[in-house]
Amino acid sequence: MNYPCKIAILIFNEVEVLDFCGPFEVFSITKGNNGQSPFEVMIVAEDEAPVLARNKLSINPQYAITNCPKPDVLLIPGGPGTRKEIYNDELLNWIKSTSIASELTLSVCTGSLLLGKANLLDDLEITTHHGALDLLREAAPKAIVRSDKRFIDNGKYIIAAGISAGIDMSLYVVGKLLGQDIAEKTAKYMEYDWVVNH
Numbered sequence: 001m002n003y004p005c006k007i008a009i010l011i012f013n014e015v016e017v018l019d020f021c022g023p024f025e026v027f028s029i030t031k032g033n034n035g036q037s038p039f040e041v042m043i044v045a046e047d048e049a050p051v052l053a054r055n056k057l058s059i060n061p062q063y064a065i066t067n068c069p070k071p072d073v074l075l076i077p078g079g080p081g082t083r084k085e086i087y088n089d090e091l092l093n094w095i096k097s098t099s100i101a102s103e104l105t106l107s108v109c110t111g112s113l114l115l116g117k118a119n120l121l122d123d124l125e126i127t128t129h130h131g132a133l134d135l136l137r138e139a140a141p142k143a144i145v146r147s148d149k150r151f152i153d154n155g156k157y158i159i160a161a162g163i164s165a166g167i168d169m170s171l172y173v174v175g176k177l178l179g180q181d182i183a184e185k186t187a188k189y190m191e192y193d194w195v196v197n198h
Helices: 017-029 089-101 111-117 130-139 165-178 180-190
Strands: 005-010 039-045 073-076 104-107 151-153 157-160
Touching (some): 017 039, 017 165, 017 180, 073 089, 073 111, 089 111, 104 111, 104 165, 111 130, 111 157, 151 165, 157 165, 165 180
Antiparallel strands (some): 151 157
16 A cells, blocks of 8 residues: 555435545544654545535535546445435446455445445445345345444455444554554544444
8 A cells, every 4th residue: 555545435415424524534634653644535426516415514525536536445435325326327337447446445334335236245245234234235135244243344345334333444444554553543533432343
């Protein structure tokens, strides 16, 4: 992994706010041992128009999928909007090609539905929000859906359960890439009561 590591977080209408803001906060405030930011976090949407997240929070993406720099890490959040986006072939094609080219792909909540529809989760252990497990089985019929894990590390693909689980997964990724000490310092700075398990 080269540093600063580029992390692209996809957003779309009706994205769950904490699904993307939790990981955004974790990666944005992480500092390496040299005091520098090891991550460059980019917010990307299908186009550069404002996106209305869940409960009408308006977000201005930095990039469209057509001009986003190649990320090292791709993060796909969830939310009610995934139910529409699973039929958006242009977005699914971008997710698939970007994921294949990235070093890590992360999902939070029903973001895993989009990865499933892009045929990226075959034969992997995966999870999602407890209320969407059956939808995930439909979207990724060749995967093993687990309901008992907060997040699952498959190597390239790290899949988190619902909403706040994205914070735990992101701290885990910080530890995976930079060491447990950096992850713990990040959680402490956030005053986040992090239980290191998955």
